[in-house]
Amino acid sequence: MPELPEVETIARTLSPQVVKQTVVATRVFYPATVEGFAPLHNLEGAEIVGVGRRGKLLLLQTTHQRKTECTGLALHLRMTGRVFVYPQNAEPNPHTRLILTLQGSLGCRQLFFDDARKFGRARLLTPQNLTHWNFWQTLGPEPLEMTAEMFTKRFTERRRTVKSLLLDQQIVAGIGNIYADESLFRARIHPATQAHHVSLKQLHTLFAHLQDVLLEAIAACGSSIKDYRTARGDAGSFQNAFNVYGRAQQPCLICHTTLQSTRIGGRTTVFCPRCQPITD
DNA sequence: AGACCCCTGGAC
DNA sequence: GTCCAGGGGTCT
Numbered sequence: 220m221p222e223l224p225e226v227e228t229i230a231r232t233l234s235p236q237v238v239k240q241t242v243v244a245t246r247v248f249y250p251a252t253v254e255g256f257a258p259l260h261n262l263e264g265a266e267i268v269g270v271g272r273r274g275k276l277l278l279l280q281t282t283h284q285r286k287t288e289c290t291g292l293a294l295h296l297r298m299t300g301r302v303f304v305y306p307q308n309a310e311p312n313p314h315t316r317l318i319l320t321l322q323g324s325l326g327c328r329q330l331f332f333d334d335a336r337k338f339g340r341a342r343l344l345t346p347q348n349l350t351h352w353n354f355w356q357t358l359g360p361e362p363l364e365m366t367a368e369m370f371t372k373r374f375t376e377r378r379r380t381v382k383s384l385l386l387d388q389q390i391v392a393g394i395g396n397i398y399a400d401e402s403l404f405r406a407r408i409h410p411a412t413q414a415h416h417v418s419l420k421q422l423h424t425l426f427a428h429l430q431d432v433l434l435e436a437i438a439a440c441g442s443s444i445k446d447y448r449t450a451r452g453d454a455g456s457f458q459n460a461f462n463v464y465g466r467a468q469q470p471c472l473i474c475h476t477t478l479q480s481t482r483i484g485g486r487t488t489v490f491c492p493r494c495q496p497i498t499d
Numbered sequence: 500a501g502a503c504c505c506c507t508g509g510a511c
Numbered sequence: 512g513t514c515c516a517g518g519g520g521t522c523t
Contacts, residue, residue, distance in 0.1 A: 297519080
């Protein structure tokens, strides 16, 4: 389930494989994958000039196509989306949703977007698509680019639980279930604490740990639970550093108390009842 | 704020 | 066969 560190890793590993290559053809195998007002074939003729990330969105930046006003493609991998570059003769598999055929200094290659669960989405970057895309328009700031003051201000005086705010893409972009639970454990904050009951000092601690865990995860090329791979096909290794995610009923690595599992905002939440006391 | 939906592979 | 994983949209 690609979150910020996984998408960042994909962007970094994909970039050298696609930059300066031209999209010469596109194929759509599952039409619902493409959202918005512009068809995927509007990318044809454009050269990929960069690969970036915004929150959990992977961004392929292309040369501006004046006729279609297209400047790239946004991909949301959701849970099972994968991006790979294959040789010209590679055949689509049953999970292949999109293929961009690339031509350039690296020869003819194919950029595959595979997605078993069909939750992933692609959207062309055009003025109309961006204007009418509420998710894009309301997406919160990047956690690795915001200040501690920006972060804490978004959590104070809110009654929602601190975990649901961490997962809210309008509050902070790019955090999913893994890094929400891991940063709350490190900060020793119970995930069900209402945000207005978390002290300013605790919020600063949470922000510092959130940045730490994201940077460590990026350095480890992300967390591979099941589906996630880099754009080179490698697994990440940060799953080996989890303190709580996926460890319900196992002993806390700090105090050996049995880790508890609950549901917050519809998501499985694992925490240590001793290290993360409830404060209310 | 919570429920349901979208989807399918894997665990049991 | 049943249940679960879960990001984001939508509806109540």
